[in-house]
Amino acid sequence: MLTMAEAVREAMSIAFDERPEVFLLGEDVGIYGGAFxxxxxxxxxxxxxxxxxxPIAELGIVGAAVGAALSGMRPIVEIQFSDFTAQAMDxxxxxxxxxxxxxxxxxxxxxxxRTPQGSGTGAAAQxxxxxxxxxASVPGLKVVVPSNPADAKGLLLAAIDDPNPxxxxxxxxxxxxxxxxxxxxxxxxxxLGVAKVVREGKDLTIVATGIMVNxxxxxxxxLAAEGISVxxxxxxxxxxxxxxxxxxxxxxxxxxxxxxxxxxxxxxINEVIAxxxxxxxxxxxxxxxxxxxxxxxxxxxxxxxxxxxxxxIEDIEAAAREIVKNWR
Amino acid sequence: MPKMSxxxxxxxxxxxxxxxxxxxxxxxxxxxxxxxxxxMEVEAPADGVIETLVGNPGDVIEIGKPVLIMLTETEVMxxxxxxxxxxxxxxxxxTPPPVxxxxxxxxxxxxTPPPVxxxxxxxxxxxxxxxxxxxxxxxxxxxxxxxxxxxxPKIVNTSVKAVPKARVEAANRGIDLRTVHPTGPDRTxxxxxxxxxxxxxxxxKRQAANKALIAKGIEMTRGIAQASFNRRAHANxxxxxxxxxxAKVLRGRPDIAVHQHVGVSLIIESKYGSALPVFxxxxxxxxxxxxxxxxxxxxAAKNGKVPIAMLSGGTTTIFDLTTYSMSSATxxxxxxxxxxxxxxxxxxxxKNISLTIDLNICxxxxxxxxxxxLIASL
Numbered sequence: 001m002l003t004m005a006e007a008v009r010e011a012m013s014i015a016f017d018e019r020p021e022v023f024l025l026g027e028d029v030g031i032y033g034g035a036f037x038x039x040x041x042x043x044x045x046x047x048x049x050x051x052x053x054x055p056i057a058e059l060g061i062v063g064a065a066v067g068a069a070l071s072g073m074r075p076i077v078e079i080q081f082s083d084f085t086a087q088a089m090d091x092x093x094x095x096x097x098x099x100x101x102x103x104x105x106x107x108x109x110x111x112x113x114r115t116p117q118g119s120g121t122g123a124a125a126q127x128x129x130x131x132x133x134x135x136a137s138v139p140g141l142k143v144v145v146p147s148n149p150a151d152a153k154g155l156l157l158a159a160i161d162d163p164n165p166x167x168x169x170x171x172x173x174x175x176x177x178x179x180x181x182x183x184x185x186x187x188x189x190x191x192l193g194v195a196k197v198v199r200e201g202k203d204l205t206i207v208a209t210g211i212m213v214n215x216x217x218x219x220x221x222x223l224a225a226e227g228i229s230v231x232x233x234x235x236x237x238x239x240x241x242x243x244x245x246x247x248x249x250x251x252x253x254x255x256x257x258x259x260x261x262x263x264x265x266x267x268x269i270n271e272v273i274a275x276x277x278x279x280x281x282x283x284x285x286x287x288x289x290x291x292x293x294x295x296x297x298x299x300x301x302x303x304x305x306x307x308x309x310x311x312x313i314e315d316i317e318a319a320a321r322e323i324v325k326n327w328r
Numbered sequence: 329m330p331k332m333s334x335x336x337x338x339x340x341x342x343x344x345x346x347x348x349x350x351x352x353x354x355x356x357x358x359x360x361x362x363x364x365x366x367x368m369e370v371e372a373p374a375d376g377v378i379e380t381l382v383g384n385p386g387d388v389i390e391i392g393k394p395v396l397i398m399l400t401e402t403e404v405m406x407x408x409x410x411x412x413x414x415x416x417x418x419x420x421x422x423t424p425p426p427v428x429x430x431x432x433x434x435x436x437x438x439x440t441p442p443p444v445x446x447x448x449x450x451x452x453x454x455x456x457x458x459x460x461x462x463x464x465x466x467x468x469x470x471x472x473x474x475x476x477x478x479x480x481p482k483i484v485n486t487s488v489k490a491v492p493k494a495r496v497e498a499a500n501r502g503i504d505l506r507t508v509h510p511t512g513p514d515r516t517x518x519x520x521x522x523x524x525x526x527x528x529x530x531x532x533k534r535q536a537a538n539k540a541l542i543a544k545g546i547e548m549t550r551g552i553a554q555a556s557f558n559r560r561a562h563a564n565x566x567x568x569x570x571x572x573x574x575a576k577v578l579r580g581r582p583d584i585a586v587h588q589h590v591g592v593s594l595i596i597e598s599k600y601g602s603a604l605p606v607f608x609x610x611x612x613x614x615x616x617x618x619x620x621x622x623x624x625x626x627x628a629a630k631n632g633k634v635p636i637a638m639l640s641g642g643t644t645t646i647f648d649l650t651t652y653s654m655s656s657a658t659x660x661x662x663x664x665x666x667x668x669x670x671x672x673x674x675x676x677x678x679k680n681i682s683l684t685i686d687l688n689i690c691x692x693x694x695x696x697x698x699x700x701x702l703i704a705s706l
Contacts, residue, residue: 254493254519283496286519326513327491328520 001178007149026078058087082117097140125298130262147213148179154190201229254286264293287327490517568619575611593642600632
């Protein structure tokens with residue numbers, strides 16, 4: 001069973017083999033094999049022409065990738081921590097996302113920016129954020145948040161194919177974990193913008209992103225043993241967002257809980273709530289919508305506090321029980 | 329002769345199942361008809377008495393032409409729906425006029441009946457009025473009855489918080505959420521609260537009545553939430569009787585007559601244009617006094633001299649169209665007036681009374697009750 005780091009490496013390798021214009025660039029992606037070991041031996045397999053070690057200069061890295069993409073290449077950028085994308089934000093938000101539109105569609109930017117995010121590694125406030133709402137609120141960017149190795153492989157292959165800039169956000173804690181489902185061996189793509197119904201139930205609908213899909217899954221299994229059945233939906237792509245399975249499920253369950261690791265305030269998951277509230281499925285709700293998200297604080301360094309700052313399995317379980325018990 | 333198929337133009341009357349004087353119930357077979365396609369039994373559309381057999385067996389009768397004439401008891405609109413309320417209008421026992429008081433009054437055990445002479449409710453049947461007396465059994469004497477106030481459902485929850493599906497369910501089942509006991513957090517009505525809610529039968533009855541009355545094709549006027557009802561009444565009343573009876577009916581429904589007093593405006597035409605003198609609380613004086621007042625006011629209006637005191641305070645308006653030989657019209661309600669009556673010509677012996685109501689204040693069922701009560705008391 002492949003881990004997510006291995007699945008991402010496999011997807012990049014398949015793309016390297018399929019298309020000569022695909023290449024990887026970033027800090028320590030070459031000889032060192034990537035800050036989290038994702039690129040691994042690719043430097044040795046594909047050489048320094050296609051796996052480029054860059055200086056510590058995020059704006060320059062992304063700028064080089066945008067320029068390469070405009071000239072017909074398909075760059076994959078790795079930024080060591082998603083927190084560092086702040087350095088490169090002009091290239092991401094103002095150049096990569098906009099050029100296609102500024103030039104009347106004459107050019108496009110087929111670039112993928114991969115970057116690890118999330119807390120749980122004791123890396124404190126500047127290396128632990130979940131910044132998906134930054135990217136999700138910039139039209140022109142696609143944003144992918146994979147929750148398992150199999151999805152990561154298929155989604156990354158689709159992202160590399162995509163003519164638009166795609167931000168690919170990988171949770172650090174998932175890198176070393178094999179998925180529940182084996183990673184398919186071939187080069188099958190998973191289309192961007194299609195949510196996955198992870199499991200189906202009749203009492204509650206949980207929409208979770210990234211690592212929260214895994215935590216919620218454990219809760220679903222535990223509750224199922226007690227007769228509470230839960231539908232778990234993983235949007236996988238948050239821009240564009242596929243709400244249809246959410247509507248269909250809520251029409252059956254009447255209860256919706258959303259879970260993300262990032263801070264609650266202005267978080268991405270609020271978009272799911274907003275779209276539900278404005279939809280014709282609203283009338284199916286028999287309970288107020290429950291939101292579980294990180295606290296509105298920078299991620300603390302102390303391990304206990306770091307844990308307390310974001311939803312844990314026990315929090316998801318308690319909230320799920322409460323919503324099902326209180327609202328009938 | 330009912331139209332029984334798309335191509336049917338006439339029907340041959342085969343035989344009658346009833347004879348003159350028979351009491352029939354809705355659904356009883358009245359006669360059989362043969363068409364080019366089928367033989368059909370035609371059923372009574374309502375309860376009533378067979379008054380005349382118009383056709384003879386063997387006759388070929390055009391569709392829409394009468395085969396027999398049947399007298400129905402009344403045309404009370406709310407009767408089918410109202411249960412207690414309408415039954416009171418329909419069948420209340422005649423109240424004897426007060427007799428001379430006994431010399432010694434022991435503690436009275438019942439409220440004194442209103443000092444009003446019973447008025448016979450004439451069954452209203454177009455063009456067969458003379459026969460009415462002959463079918464005495466269906467003539468029910470009834471006292472003037474003000475439309476009863478329907479008890480509103482019991483409110484248990486003044487600030488209504490409910491989950492969306494509870495609201496959808498309540499709307500579908502016609503449940504007033506204010507009557508549902510909330511068991512959810514923060515006194516919120518849950519879906520199961522609505523599911524297990526007991527619906528007040530009176531409320532259900534009212535909803536059924538409203539639905540049926542709407543389906544009856546009651547006219548809605550565009551742009552303003554009002555509706556109009558038509559019923560036929562006998563023609564033996566003058567303006568004073570009408571004004572008095574209408575004021576009395578409205579006084580019985582303070583929830584609809586939202587003002588402190590009842591002020592009946594009567595439109596009077598003159599060479600100076602229309603005048604709308606208001607008769608304040610006209611039911612509190614005798615009909616004779618009112619008749620004198622209506623007559624003098626009418627004369628004054630025709631000379632362009634309505635007394636200033638009578639120019640304001642209208643809470644309802646009566647338009648009499650019979651002087652124009654008009655049968656009906658739908659008036660626009662004056663702002664702040666909930667009701668308006670239109671009197672139209674119907675036949676020598678009958679008039680058309682049309683009631684227009686403000687649907688923001690009352691509903692179809694209220695309107696039907698008001699009109700029934702007015703006609704019962706004329």
